[in-house]
Amino acid sequence: MVEKNEQATVENEEVTVEGTEEATETVVEEVVEEVSAEQQKISELEAKLEESENRLLRLQADFDNFRRRTRLDQEAAQKYRAQNLVTDILPALDNFERALKVEAEDEQIKTFLQGMEMVHRQLVEALQTEGLEAISAVGQAFDPHQHQAVMQVEEGEGESNTVLEEFQKGYKLKDRIIRPAMVKVKQ
Known part of the structure; x- marks a missing residue:
């Protein structure tokens, strides 16, 4: 009977180990998916930031060109x-x-x-x-x-x-x- 109990305990441990491995794999997969999703969000945010920076630089260049044209027009009008x-x-x-x-x-x-x-x-x-x-x-x-x-x-x-x-x-x-x-x- 002791042998049967030991055998049952070993079987339970095998089932527990198998369940733990499956649970671990599931958790690892979920973590990897979350990390991938977070990396994708980070990539999207970096792309938006770069686009915003480029737009800002273009606006600054447009404003500088506007100021230069205005100054040249005023100088010509004065001249x-x-x-x-x-x-x-x-x-x-x-x-x-x-x-x-x-x-x-x-x-x-x-x-x-x-x-x-x-x-x-x-x-x-x-x-x-x-x-x-x-x-x-x-x-x-x-x-x-x-x-x-x-x-x-x-x-x-x-x-x-x-x-x-x-x-x-x-x-x-x-x-x-x-x-x-x-x-x-x-x-």
């Missing part, structure tokens, strides 16, 4: 603030110059022309203060950025592609062409 006024005044300046070319024989007209010449000079000086300068044309090589050719002739002195005569003055404000000079060019 060329007088452009509209100068453009509106140029026809009056042209008329002044045409009027000053009139030959006067009467003393009153000469005095009047001297007054007009003084006003013209003051107007030109004020515009030069703002950065306006006349484009030199006669005798220069034709430059399509500064000159507008309204005539081409084959005869005349000078080399080919040279400005022979200026019909209307051209002007630039600082480094920007406001109006190209209308010229006659030798072919």
